[in-house]
Amino acid sequence: MVTNLRTGVKLATGIVRSLSSVAMQLRPVVFSGPSGSGKSTLVKRLMKEYEDCFAFSISHTTRKPRPGEQNGREYHFVTREEMEKAISNGEFVEHAEFSMNLYGTSKKAIEDVASTGRICILDIDLQGVKSIKKTNLNPRYVFVRPPNLQILEQRLKGRGTETDETLKKRLSTAQADLDYANQKGSYDHIIINDDLDIAYEKLKGILIEDIDTLRKDKLKQH
Numbered sequence: 001m002v003t004n005l006r007t008g009v010k011l012a013t014g015i016v017r018s019l020s021s022v023a024m025q026l027r028p029v030v031f032s033g034p035s036g037s038g039k040s041t042l043v044k045r046l047m048k049e050y051e052d053c054f055a056f057s058i059s060h061t062t063r064k065p066r067p068g069e070q071n072g073r074e075y076h077f078v079t080r081e082e083m084e085k086a087i088s089n090g091e092f093v094e095h096a097e098f099s100m101n102l103y104g105t106s107k108k109a110i111e112d113v114a115s116t117g118r119i120c121i122l123d124i125d126l127q128g129v130k131s132i133k134k135t136n137l138n139p140r141y142v143f144v145r146p147p148n149l150q151i152l153e154q155r156l157k158g159r160g161t162e163t164d165e166t167l168k169k170r171l172s173t174a175q176a177d178l179d180y181a182n183q184k185g186s187y188d189h190i191i192i193n194d195d196l197d198i199a200y201e202k203l204k205g206i207l208i209e210d211i212d213t214l215r216k217d218k219l220k221q222h
């Protein structure tokens, strides 16, 4: 067995040789930012343009699968007992409880993405960012922010997903997100999502070197 230095996951040596070593060396990308700041919009565009280079990790959850959901596709569905044990074994880089269910990202799930020759993308909240900072994952931290809170409010209303109550809650959480992002060294990159095309170009600029490295490696392997 060898230990991958970035995540500390133990892998059988035979498997390591067959994995894309370049993808294993590239840093995962953590996206964070207020709800409604445009993370999903930007990431969707990135994955559409570079679908061979990026993928989300599959989270674990203790909630029951909904009709149509498949274990290992939408989530890894596990019992609370299994998940608590794995968390205490240090197998997760972050986890949180929502509506009485545990959710989290395992080191293995991140390794699984790298093993397909892609860079792992994580879209997580501030608590998740703080948890990951305590691990040896060493991702790129990208904060997506709206130009201001008024515009954020308009976008959340425009998305049509919020009640008065959830809107209020999201706006107050947004303030805490922005306060943290204003602290020096909190994020590697801050993208102000005002004009979407400009924000997307900035994101591409951050990742283009890794994209080129991956693509060159893929060409070499063919």
Ligand SMILES: Nc1ncnc2c1ncn2[C@@H]1O[C@H](COP(=O)(O)OP(=O)(O)OP(=O)(O)O)[C@@H](O)[C@H]1O
Residues within 6 Å of the ligand: 033, 034, 035, 036, 037, 038, 039, 040, 041, 042, 155, 156, 158, 159, 193, 194, 195, 196, 197, 199
């Ligand atoms: N630059 C932009 N200009 C105008 N509207 C935008 C821009 N970026 C995103 N939007 C719109 O703002 C809304 C919120 O964006 P999105 O759902 O991508 O945010 P999010 O950060 O992923 O939110 P959540 O964390 O809640 O998933 C969407 O309706 C999206 O179409």
